[in-house]
Amino acid sequence: MPGVLDARDRSTALRTLAAGPLDVLVIGGGITGAGAALDAVSRGLRVGLVEARDLAAGTSSRSSKLIHGGLRYLEQRDFKLVREALRERDLLVTKLAPHLVKPVPFLYPLYRKVVERPYVGAGLVIYDAMEGTKRPVPYHRHLTARGALRRAPALRPERLAGAMVYYDAQVDDARHTLTVARTAVAHGATVVTRASATSLLRSADGTQVTGARVLDEETGRSFDVTASRVVVCAGVWSDLVYSRNGIQAGYEVRMSKGVHIVVPRTAIEAETGLILRTEKSVLFFIPWSDRWIVGTTDTDWSGDRAEPTATREDVDYILAAANRVLATPLTRTDVIGVYAGLRPLVAAAADTPTTKLSREHVVDVPLPGLASIAGGKFTTYRLMARDVIDAAVADLPRPVPDSVTDQLPLLGADGLPAVRAAAQRLAEDFQVPIAAVEHLLTRYGALAPEVLVPVRRDRSLARPLADGYPYLRAEVAYAVTHEAALHVEDVLARRIRLVIESPDAGVSVAPDVSAIMGALLGWSRRRRALEVRKYLAFAEAGAEALQSVAELPARAVSVPVPA
Ligand SMILES: Cc1cc2nc3c(=O)[nH]c(=O)nc-3n(C[C@H](O)[C@H](O)[C@H](O)COP(=O)(O)OP(=O)(O)OC[C@H]3O[C@@H](n4cnc5c(N)ncnc54)[C@H](O)[C@@H]3O)c2cc1C
DSSP states (O other): OTTOBOGGGHHHHHHHHHHOOEEEEEEOOSHHHHHHHHHHHTTTOOEEEEOSSSTTOSGGGSSOOEEOOOHHHHHTTOHHHHHHHHHHHHHIIIIIOTTTOEEEEEEEEESOHHHHHHHHHHHHHHHHHHHOSSOSSOOOEEEOHHHHHHHOTTBOOTTOOEEEEEEEEEOOHHHHHHHHHHHHHHTTOEEESSEEEEEEEEOTTSSSEEEEEEEETTTOOEEEEEEEEEEEOOGGGHHHHHHHTTOOOSSOEEEEEEEEEEEEGGGSOOSSEEEEEOSSSEEEEEEETTEEEEEOOOEEOOSOSSSOOOOHHHHHHHHHHHHTTBSSOOOGGGOOEEEEEEEEEEOOSTTSOGGGSOOOEEEEEEETTEEEEEEOOGGGHHHHHHHHHHHHHTTOSSOOOOOOGGGOOOTTTTTHHHHHHTHHHHHHHHTOOHHHHHHHHHHHGGGHHHHHGGGGTOGGGGSBSSTTSOOBHHHHHHHHHHBOOOSHHIIIIIISOHHHHSTTTTGGGHHHHHHHHHHHHTOOHHHHHHHHHHHHHHHHHHHHHHHTSTTSOOOOOOOOOOO
């Protein structure tokens, strides 16, 4: 079946990679790598992708989850970036991923009427004008102070002079990345997770890159993948790929840490998202089902790339910035979850504050056969992918067609209106509540019925995974059979987002997840218990970051291991 990443077939995918030769081997399964694989395969090339951990395990599951033009880049006069990003946003909302990328209104409160309203208003006029007249989201609007308080009663009324409302879009970043990777697979790419490129292969005279040595992180076995072109999309790991292979990079990647907190929806009464100016940048309040994601910070980072941690200062900064405008201040006990991500910024001079660095991307071709890309933002991943593949294939002996991804809806987009219209019938056919079908539609689009198929033979899969959350047990099974989930962490951190949405990080359901996965993957009792223990260790590491913020509630990380 097209676009299936069945974890049970991983060894077949590994054999396909080893058999080679490929036209393009992509290193890295974040949004840039997944996009590059889709771009290359949809030009008729033979493509493989290796991801060292899980799809989106790096920055691409830890963003603000906005698909946006970037209002603040207007201030930096980065008009090209804003225009491109707005075009991409609209393409995703209307055509490529309407099931995943949803418009969201933001309210920008104004406190200095005379100075701010013309300034912000002019910015939003440009923002709207850049998008053009054919637009999937409404124009911005001016609000009085009373109008602002009607939409966001949580705001402190003192000094509030009015507000502007404008539209951007939001996405589940990890799910979007996975869907791009699956779409690449649907067009013929081979995608393997937990497979690291450990070194680059070279031609006998050492002048040309000819592939990569790949370590299967599950078995410890290594093998060679030969490819005419290797494309590095390794985000904040890019410089390691260069240095380990003795290659001089044309740019440096600088890591800038961004932290978000997650609080219950009830903690902030507002019917739109909020955006505030801060000293250094902006603070977003982003609606996330029945929660808010609030952030972010922007500080240099030189620690662990895989699991950057939030500090007490990060959380205090976000709370203080938020509380400047909230009538009822947020307290540390409101915080359900905290996550940190690393922006792969293309470095300028060493002493430049990271907030001033451009989010635009850089493509580098340091050696024949090798291309790499860094910088950019989630919103413009399709353009980044196009640019790095253009550079990689420029000197291939045979002509390669131009990128066509602007015409390729992602998996789950085709047929969406018909499946939406059939929601009631699907609920009856599969004997699940209509709310469950609606939930699946927002996550899998037209593929929602596929998630429900196993419910016919196992009714237990129709049950919710955790009380108070919309996720079904069937989604765990689907994560294994269609979404390449190999470990409990893959499911709880990225296929469904309990790691940030639940005060216990999903730890209490880890044994159930392990049991459902284990039944499909043939895990022994010992293996199931080990998987739960590994998830506890992962959640504890996150909990440590929370507990270092002294007054935050400790997460419950002690649960029974499955018998
Ligand atoms: C706090 C924060 C907020 C953000 N908010 C937004 C936003 O709202 N909107 C927006 O548009 N952008 C946003 N961004 C930017 C955006 O998230 C990133 O630009 C994007 O996710 C980077 O994707 P990537 O694929 O380049 O890197 P990554 O997602 O980090 O992917 C790189 C992958 O390469 C893998 N890898 C590394 N080395 C190897 C190897 N040797 N072999 C195999 N695999 C390897 C890693 O495991 C990793 O999965 C934000 C970023 C941050 C940090």
